Amino acid sequence: MSHPDTTGAPPTATAPDRLDPAVWRTAVTVLVGALAVVFDTTIVSVALDDLARDLDAPLRTIQWVSTGYLLAVFLTIPLAGWAQQRLGGRRLWMASLSVFLLGSVLSALAWNAAALIAFRVVQGIGGGIMMPLTATLIIQAAKGRDIGKVMAVITVPTALGPILGPVLGGLILRLADWRWMFLVNIPFCAAGLWLARRNLSPGRPADGGSRVRLDVVGLLLLSPGVVAVIYGLSRVEGEAGFLTAGVLVPLTAGLALVGGFVGHALHRPAGALIDIRLLRHRAPAAASALLFLGGFALYAPMMLLPLYFQQIRGHDPLGTGLLLIPQGVGALLARGLAGSYTDRFGPRRVAVAAFAVIALATVPFARVTAGTSEILLMAALLVRGVGLGAAMIAPFDAAYAGLGHHEIADASIITRIAQQIGGSVGIAVLVVVLQHATGTARTASALADGFGTAFWWSVAFTAAAIPLSLLLPGRRAPEPAAED
Template identity: 70%
Template sequence: MAITLVVGALGVVFDTTIISVALNDLTQDLDAPLSTIQWVGTGYMLAVFLTIPLAGWAQSRIGGRRLWITALGGFLVCSSLSALAWNAGSLIVFRLGQGLAGGIMMPLMYTLLMQAAKGRDIGKVMAVITVPTALGPVLGPVLGGLILHLADWRWLFVVNIPFCLLRIRLARRELPDDRPAPGRPRARLDVVGLLLLSPGSAALLYGLSRVDGTTGFADVRVLVPLLAGLALIGGFTVRALTRDTGALVDVRMFRHRSVAGSSTLLFLGGISLFGSMMLLPLYFQSVRGATPLGAGLLLIPQGVGALAARGLAGRYMDRVGPRAVALVAFAFVAVSTVPFAFVTADTSELLLMAALFVRGVALGAAMIAPMGAAFVGLAHEEIPDAGMITRVAQQIGGAVGVAVLLVVLQRNIGAAHTPSALATGFGHAFWWAAALTACAVPLCLLLPGLPEPAAPADDTAENSENTGATAR
């Protein structure tokens, strides 16, 4: 079941980053300006945010297996149409369809695996779930560069077709049929909540994506969607708190220390992961003159490190608890980012790749611990809400990280043209990345530690009651 879900989610994560290396080809082949072509990527991310809140409701209506296969089918159709796009507008529309399907699949993967685990071996489960997150940002640009080296941009979408067919076959065979029982009351869709939360999240992300280094957050194109998004999300929060049941997302989940602490750390972890993933390829290309494919290949050690950390971090999380693992991991992410603050145009590539490997190990563990901690002590029906909340927190953190570090970078490189001057500007941006990551270290104390073992059962009613309380 884990393999089936991870293989299915890999396509969604890769499509988030694989298109980044094709922007130049798309502007030429589709005869459109970069300001239009960038919506091929931005539109995809906005569409993902529109449907993330729907995953829990849709699962309760038709079951996780049917929902997963339906979303995969939608992703397959839109991938095929993207490969046949005849202009920039059609490609953007078909990418929006891909994003709508992908937004359902990512939180659903978390929910199905955590529900199947029933609270057991959360560290091992998270080591599996985080495979797409670890591989996507690193291998996506590499695969995109390789495909463009061998063929044109349409093959970025054609390759999805056979893999989607394989994923659908795996899902039909491996996922349990969890359709709601006949006659069971059907969950009603919180339409008003959907109209507040989904556009609010998308507007927030759109505003962050419009940040540039000249005007920063003061530009009206940034402020208007940011304020609109915050107002809509605030309205949804107030409305959800006044409803006893039926809210699209149960914001009362933040009363759980595990959910509140995990969401905060995943927000800061998103800043470190996605913000630095914007800086590193730019550094290799702008300062060292690497090609897009070359820059992607230089980032492989970080992905290898993140994969290597999964099993180790998962085992230690089950042994010592998520708090200790997160504390060590975030500290190492901050420390391993510091060497990049001293980069020059002549810094040894071997040294940089070694630092990237260490950073990848720490980053992999830093993602696993808070993700797993979010589900500690939750009831079966609370897992979908926790999965959506943590997913949104990480993605918004990533958007904030990219926006903030982009402003810092552009204001420090200014009119610099020489490699040494550019390297100095990148150094300042990496200092900011290290500092933002360091802010997460004390917040790791919010995560739960190792759960205390339940007291042994006893024949007396009093001891039985105490045992149940300890287990809960």
């Protein structure tokens, strides 16, 4: 696929330790809008009980407020590359952010559960385009320079969302009702639209953009396939775990559709929905595998940690969110240094160190008891956050470094799908492990032991990423700007 240059003027010389101001303008512009999407993905998780009560709906129905949003996101992510070809970067960004804003306003006005689920799907359609487009626009603006520092900026929302989203949600529910969880998106979206009109280059569609053909066959294979996989994983529960028709049927069908897309794309040398031929190269293939495990390391424990603090320690949603802040602080502290070290030493060393830190910092939770000091756990979360901050930067650096300008959009989509599916798989696995480990628990100590077992699984999957990190590139010579 050929993708547009949406970055405007050619790059200017900059000091080696700082990014071009034009890159900063692009980054700030798109991240303001992206924060609304990332927060909205996690903020609703703490409000399901309130929604079930206020909308007079069972919890199994209200769960679709989150599930429907995520499925809509995955349905539209693969369209981002083609849509950028067709519309150009700025117009696509503003259109998708406007759709997300519309969905937010409608969600706040929802009168029953069915309406809220439908309006959340509208949000997901806009958010699904924005998620890969965020990275694409910033990487294209950087013109192949200082990828580590650029990734330190791009991955800020990924770190902040799971950490601050539940805090913001708990605070809103304490001070106001659930509708404000959607109204809070309005200032982010309005500011994002204003900044986009002011700072983003008008860009242009690809040559002959109005005639660019959509790979309909690829779309009908990949989007439903990914959605079916995520849906199947979201149905994992109870003692049967993965061994139920509700899990196996969509999971098997989804994997078959994704496999069909792979065969279709490999036999279509040009014009495929996503150019998966990028995965023939070791660096982007290893980076995608690491981001899969990185999604596991980030999202799966974020399901366990709130449950532990609420079920074992008795904290409410706001208190739980506040206890998780050290992990977000650690991630933010790590990003500047991790980006610089990745540019200086290469992604391999940074990734090995980062995943080792995450694994070691998760061990205190694996050994947790009902009486474990919360100060110790918060210190472990701070260290864990440092590892997570670096672990998200190094694989992305490897995935994008050295790519041609026209390959960046495809890499953004591939890495985003890998990370999100990794998170979904991780959550599904740990749900099964936790239910088996706590199913017969009758005391707080036995319940804490069950959580410890689930955290040991998280340690094991994180440790598996360490040898895989050795496949990433080592230190490399400075690269010239990527050409179209």
